[in-house]
Amino acid sequence: MSLLNTFPDYVLTTKTDELINWMRKSSLWYMLFGLACCAIELMHTGGPRSDIERFGATPRASARQSDLMIIAGTLTLKMALRTRLLYDQMPDPKYIISMGSCSNCGGLFQLAYSVCDGVDKVLPVDVYVPGCPPRPEALTEGLLKLQDKIMSERWLARERRNGQAAQA
Amino acid sequence: MSGVTAKLRRLEMEPLQIYESLRQRYAEKILEVGGKPDAYAVVDGSAIGEICHFLRDDSETAMDCLSNETGVDYKDRIEVVYHLFSYKHHHGCVLKVRLPRENPVVTTVEGIWNAANWMEREIFDLLGVTFQGHSDMRRILMPEDWPGHPLRKDFVEPQEYHGISTVRESPIIRLDQKH
Numbered sequence: 001m002s003l004l005n006t007f008p009d010y011v012l013t014t015k016t017d018e019l020i021n022w023m024r025k026s027s028l029w030y031m032l033f034g035l036a037c038c039a040i041e042l043m044h045t046g047g048p049r050s051d052i053e054r055f056g057a058t059p060r061a062s063a064r065q066s067d068l069m070i071i072a073g074t075l076t077l078k079m080a081l082r083t084r085l086l087y088d089q090m091p092d093p094k095y096i097i098s099m100g101s102c103s104n105c106g107g108l109f110q111l112a113y114s115v116c117d118g119v120d121k122v123l124p125v126d127v128y129v130p131g132c133p134p135r136p137e138a139l140t141e142g143l144l145k146l147q148d149k150i151m152s153e154r155w156l157a158r159e160r161r162n163g164q165a166a167q168a
Numbered sequence: 169m170s171g172v173t174a175k176l177r178r179l180e181m182e183p184l185q186i187y188e189s190l191r192q193r194y195a196e197k198i199l200e201v202g203g204k205p206d207a208y209a210v211v212d213g214s215a216i217g218e219i220c221h222f223l224r225d226d227s228e229t230a231m232d233c234l235s236n237e238t239g240v241d242y243k244d245r246i247e248v249v250y251h252l253f254s255y256k257h258h259h260g261c262v263l264k265v266r267l268p269r270e271n272p273v274v275t276t277v278e279g280i281w282n283a284a285n286w287m288e289r290e291i292f293d294l295l296g297v298t299f300q301g302h303s304d305m306r307r308i309l310m311p312e313d314w315p316g317h318p319l320r321k322d323f324v325e326p327q328e329y330h331g332i333s334t335v336r337e338s339p340i341i342r343l344d345q346k347h
Contacts, residue, residue: 077329078311110336113318113325114310117336 017154024067025147026056028095031066033086036073038100038133050136057143063089068146070139071119074102074109080116087123095150097142098125101132108132183207183261186229194219199266208249208262216250216265217275223252223261224280230256234281239291241321246272246295267297276302294319 014022034042045052046059060066063086075083087094098119101107106117119125126149129142187201187209197219200210211219223231231252240247246267253260265274276299278284288299289308296317299305307314316323328334 077332077334080332081311081330106336113323113334116332117334121332 017156018151020155021151021153024093025150028055028057028068028143028146028150029060029066030057030068030070030097031063031086031090032059032061033063033069034072035075035079036102038072038102041133041136041139042070042072042099045136045139050140052136052140052143055140055143055147063087064091066090067093068095068097069123070097070099071103071123071125072099072133074107075116075119075122076114077116078114080119080122083119084122095126095146096123097127097129097139097146099129099131099139099142100134101130104128104130180257180259181228182259186223186259186261189228190219190222193222203262206262208264210264210266213265213267213274216263217277217280219263220250220252220277220280228257229259229261230254231261232256234277234283234287235260237277237284237287237291239295239297239319241269241295241319243269243321245269246297248274248291248297250277272297273300274298275300278302293317296320 034040044050046057057068063069067090069083069087069090071083087096096119098104102109102115103119106112106115109115110117116122127142127146129138131138134142184201184207187198187207190209190211191198191201194211194215197212197215198209199212201207202210220231223229231254233253233255234250235253236249236251238249238251240249246269248265248267250263250265251260252263267274272295274297276284276288278288278299279301285302285304286308288297288302289304289306291297292299292302292305293307293309294317306312310318311329314329315326318325325334
């Protein structure tokens, strides 16, 4: 049976930017990537109880298919270089949520010789989620904040976000 | 069951007994026995391989497990500490080797207990002790191009690493201030 002529003749009006943004924010695929104990909360957030997939966020096991990187855990200097490599592999537009005290500022380990004091020293961060570790609700809130940010973007205008998106 | 336990217990040796038997066998290679409540023996670095072989293979000691191997920087010397344990007799002992801070080199015990492989790599990585005869003497935790050995007391943290600043702009705690 064909669907032709079965739909009422409705017309939805919207702005192209808003349509694009709405589609992008509703399918934020985050990279399956965790660094320390925050990754446990990240898994919990993706699990059935908090179910971040309600908001269209699902883990992808490849940087090349991801829109969002959640830095979950202590970022060591050694890992910072590798994290930057992973970030460079992600296609634009791409976003970063810094999850937990360690990736925000080095947290408990900020005086350690091996720890990078904040992921923002290496990569541009969109949303910081405080907590040690943040509860799943907090990370979900961070994702919703990021969705708000995505909705405010203007892709067809000349001026774009600072940083990575301008090169797109 | 209690009979089995009693049999095991009978073979158990106190650390001081073990050091005494080492002393009888190796004499001047055992430099010092001390430490309370947990006794240790300081042994000559050149004999550590030989002594460890004996402790593992002798049926009375039978140290079949190297439960921990670590290093300490005492500012005037570096010590490598061996914690041995016997599953057969349920006893253990501690050996120490003293090394000069400049160019600390000691023979590996990797050939005796495979567990030493990674532990010696860690000591090399963090304290700069070289283990002669080790099959894979590389850093294990720090990046390959890291300057220096971070657990040395005179280690100075680099200001930056590959363009990443290691200095925090607004630290909550500062190491140069008294609390």
